[in-house]
Amino acid sequence: MTATLFSPNTLLLDKHADYIAAYGSKKDDYEYTLSEYLRMSGIYWGLTVMDLMGQLSRMNREEIIEFIKSCQHDCGGISASTGHDPHLLYTLRLAILYTELIILCGTFLPVLYISIQVDPFHTLFGVAGLSLLGDEQIKPVNPVFCMPEDVLQRIGLQPDLLN
Amino acid sequence: MHGRVKIKSTAQQEEEKRKEKEKKLKAFVSARDAVLKKRSAGEHDEEALQLTRQLLSSNPDFATLWNYRREVLLHLETLREKDEVQKLYESELHFIEACLKVNPKSYGCWHHRTWVNTRLPQPDWTRELGLCDRCLSLDERNFHCWDYRRVVVKASGVSVEQELQFTDRLIGSNFSNYSSWHYRSTLLPQLHPQPAPDSAPNTSPSPTTSPQFHSHRVCEEQLLKEYELSHNAFFTDPNDQSAWFYYRWLLGRGVCVCVCLELLCICEDTSAHPMLCVCVCVYVCVCVCVCVCVAEREEMISCVYVSREGERVSVAFSKPVHAQSEGLMLVLDGQPQQVEWRSTHPRLRHSPVWLCDLPPGSISDMSNEHNLTIHWTEKHTHRDCALYTGCAESWCRDSATNLELFRSELSVEKSSVLQAELQSCNQLLELEPQNKWCLLTIILLMRALDPLGHEKETLAHFQTLKEVDPMRSTYYSDLCSKFLIENTILKMEYAEVRVFSLSNKNLTTLCHLDQLLFVTHINLSSNQLLRLPPHFAMLQCLEVLEADDNAIENLEGLYHLPKLEEVSLRNNQICKLSDLESLASCTKLTRLDLRGNPVHRTAHIESELSQLLPRVTALSL
Numbered sequence: 082m083t084a085t086l087f088s089p090n091t092l093l094l095d096k097h098a099d100y101i102a103a104y105g106s107k108k109d110d111y112e113y114t115l116s117e118y119l120r121m122s123g124i125y126w127g128l129t130v131m132d133l134m135g136q137l138s139r140m141n142r143e144e145i146i147e148f149i150k151s152c153q154h155d156c157g158g159i160s161a162s163t164g165h166d167p168h169l170l171y172t173l174r175l176a177i178l179y180t181e182l183i184i185l186c187g188t189f190l191p192v193l194y195i196s197i198q199v200d201p202f203h204t205l206f207g208v209a210g211l212s213l214l215g216d217e218q219i220k221p222v223n224p225v226f227c228m229p230e231d232v233l234q235r236i237g238l239q240p241d242l243l244n
Numbered sequence: 245m246h247g248r249v250k251i252k253s254t255a256q257q258e259e260e261k262r263k264e265k266e267k268k269l270k271a272f273v274s275a276r277d278a279v280l281k282k283r284s285a286g287e288h289d290e291e292a293l294q295l296t297r298q299l300l301s302s303n304p305d306f307a308t309l310w311n312y313r314r315e316v317l318l319h320l321e322t323l324r325e326k327d328e329v330q331k332l333y334e335s336e337l338h339f340i341e342a343c344l345k346v347n348p349k350s351y352g353c354w355h356h357r358t359w360v361n362t363r364l365p366q367p368d369w370t371r372e373l374g375l376c377d378r379c380l381s382l383d384e385r386n387f388h389c390w391d392y393r394r395v396v397v398k399a400s401g402v403s404v405e406q407e408l409q410f411t412d413r414l415i416g417s418n419f420s421n422y423s424s425w426h427y428r429s430t431l432l433p434q435l436h437p438q439p440a441p442d443s444a445p446n447t448s449p450s451p452t453t454s455p456q457f458h459s460h461r462v463c464e465e466q467l468l469k470e471y472e473l474s475h476n477a478f479f480t481d482p483n484d485q486s487a488w489f490y491y492r493w494l495l496g497r498g499v500c501v502c503v504c505l506e507l508l509c510i511c512e513d514t515s516a517h518p519m520l521c522v523c524v525c526v527y528v529c530v531c532v533c534v535c536v537c538v539a540e541r542e543e544m545i546s547c548v549y550v551s552r553e554g555e556r557v558s559v560a561f562s563k564p565v566h567a568q569s570e571g572l573m574l575v576l577d578g579q580p581q582q583v584e585w586r587s588t589h590p591r592l593r594h595s596p597v598w599l600c601d602l603p604p605g606s607i608s609d610m611s612n613e614h615n616l617t618i619h620w621t622e623k624h625t626h627r628d629c630a631l632y633t634g635c636a637e638s639w640c641r642d643s644a645t646n647l648e649l650f651r652s653e654l655s656v657e658k659s660s661v662l663q664a665e666l667q668s669c670n671q672l673l674e675l676e677p678q679n680k681w682c683l684l685t686i687i688l689l690m691r692a693l694d695p696l697g698h699e700k701e702t703l704a705h706f707q708t709l710k711e712v713d714p715m716r717s718t719y720y721s722d723l724c725s726k727f728l729i730e731n732t733i734l735k736m737e738y739a740e741v742r743v744f745s746l747s748n749k750n751l752t753t754l755c756h757l758d759q760l761l762f763v764t765h766i767n768l769s770s771n772q773l774l775r776l777p778p779h780f781a782m783l784q785c786l787e788v789l790e791a792d793d794n795a796i797e798n799l800e801g802l803y804h805l806p807k808l809e810e811v812s813l814r815n816n817q818i819c820k821l822s823d824l825e826s827l828a829s830c831t832k833l834t835r836l837d838l839r840g841n842p843v844h845r846t847a848h849i850e851s852e853l854s855q856l857l858p859r860v861t862a863l864s865l
Binding site for chain 2: 118165166230234
């Protein structure tokens with residue numbers, strides 16, 4: 082993205098909030114449907130940003146909770162969308178959401194589903210997820226930054242609410 | 245799936261596009277629903293393959309479909325002859341390649357391809373290697389492809405020499421190829437290993453060192469050749485980071501890729517190479533790499549401190565631990581004691597320093613001598629500390645000098661080699677005086693060679709770094725602060741005093757506070773500190789704190805410091821009464837100087853403070 086003479090130089094918070102609030106309502110939108118395979122990540126990105134902008138109340142809580150519940154699998158894993166397979170990445174997304182934003186009604190299985198992908202990304206997701214679910218042996222992780230609390234402490238970093 | 249850019253077009257074109265998309269959407273939705281229905285019904289047939297193929301061809305990141313496809317293929321395997329299975333999976337490989345053209349960085353595709361090769365009766369590793377070559381020629385930094393290549397090399401038994409030559413070719417054609425340098429760093433120790441050094445006779449072999457750590461060493465002869473190769477690269481293009489990272493790794497003998505963290509922080513290009521980002525993430529989030537780095541340094545109890553008056557034992561470990569999970573045992577005069585370990589601050593769940601209280605009366609009598617042992621059963625190590633008659637306190641520690649605590653990873657290399665490398669870098673600096681990579685490498689080399697002797701030059705280089713790379717000036721300030729603190733700790737040891745003094749040195753951050761367990765006086769005045777963080781609570785012996793003329797607004801770390809009597813915080817940024825709350829836990833505090841802080845404007849501040857801190861008799865506002 083290159084800045085031009087006509088690019089805005091202030092953060093258009095209202096417009097951003099409007100966009101996200103309206104995003105999930107266009108169920109027959111092409112890109113919306115095709116991005117179903119990462120829906121849970123989309124929810125995570127949307128909700129955290131709305132929270133940072135202080136506009137979380139505009140999101141449809143019941144609908145989102147129902148959707149997330151429908152993505153829970155018996156093994157403890159969470160899928161990207163209804164009918165998809167559970168995956169470590171989306172399980173972490175949910176662990177973060179659970180901690181920060183949503184009180185889920187009903188049962189939540191605190192079992193970490195292990196995926197077959199062995200690489201640093203997935204290792205990170207697994208360990209961070211375990212930490213968020215309260216594993217005593219792992220350092221506390223900040224859900225907003227997905228970094229250990231003691232590191233954020235050391236560098237004096239705290240999330241600022243945008244308004 | 246980022247926001248769509250609006251392109252102006254006629255109403256008719258818009259309408260046509262809309263209809264087109266609607267059609268595509270309908271086709272996608274009906275195929276998707278059909279697939280999910282089939283899967284729920286447990287159908288594993290050709291139709292399933294067709295439907296998933298249709299969807300995956302344009303949507304290769306739809307992971308669930310690859311999962312389903314594998315289920316179908318596994319089922320079909322049971323119904324087919326071996327040569328049919330071979331054909332089945334070969335055609336699968338063609339399909340995957342087509343999907344890779346859509347998204348060469350699709351996790352799903354690469355993972356599926358890896359899986360297919362485990363099912364193929366006769367995998368063709370030459371073809372797979374060829375695919376890697378082609379993918380890498382299109383994108384040298386496709387980390388999926390590099391990972392896949394490693395899998396192929398391992399499975400097919402391609403020789404390390406061959407792979408090393410591969411990196412020769414890539415680097416030769418383009419020095420700016422971090423992935424190739426990185427791959428080279430993993431190959432070299434296999435091909436030219438350094439024999440593991442003999443352990444010192446009286447140290448027990450650390451259970452954490454495995455053959456893998458020793459195998460990161462490279463023999464000297466080869467290293468010198470690699471130095472030359474690196475010189476060629478960074479003399480040719482001093483601004484390309486890849487060669488500098490590799491060089492830094494060489495100097496450190498490849499302890500771990502993340503020892504390059506210093507270089508990483510000044511790297512502009514992390515987005516181009518997710519592996520680097522991930523390395524940072526892994527380092528930061530999991531501290532696995534920290535453990536790897538520190539594993540080269542023996543895991544041990546660094547210091548045990550005992551105070552009669554407090555009837556308290558303080559223990560410092562060589563790395564942050566969670567005391568309750570480490571199997572710690574305290575033995576006093578031959579008797580194991582039931583003790584509760586606590587951290588110095590509630591925010592520090594993992595900490596290098598832990599405290600416990602001894603049973604009342606057990607060591608309070610000055611006429612008795614006591615012997616204390618702390619056993620760290622998880623690491624099969626222990627430390628003794630004797631408390632002599634007439635002594636109010638005692639401690640036992642290894643000096644930072646002896647431990648070579650701050651010598652940095654580079655110092656495992658011979659000093660003659662480091663000296664030669666320093667000369668080379670200085671030569672380059674004459675030609676390129678503003679090159680940040682060169683400056684930072686020189687600083688790290690000087691610290692490895694002689695941290696105290698090179699202190700003045702180091703500070704000058706940091707000044708230059710802040711000027712040529714102002715966007716990272718905070719990073720340089722923090723790093724410089726760290727080095728100054730290290731030097732002060734060394735000087736303190738040489739002088740055998742318990743006073744830590746580092747004033748007027750542009751300090752922006754505090755670190756190594758676990759090394760200051762036995763310090764009684766600390767002077768941090770005239771710096772740029774913003775806070776005394778929770779880690780400050782590790783200064784269990786602190787009696788006097790001078791931190792005037794900073795910008796301190798947070799005093800969290802002044803928490804339950806049992807010996808703290810005097811605090812001077814003139815001209816800081818303490819604004820509210822609540823900023824001073826933790827001081828109430830320092831029960832020996834009697835003198836407090838808060839002149840020049842915004843807090844003096846708070847209504848009734850004097851009476852509020854005398855309520856909060858009743859024991860403070862000398863208060864200056």
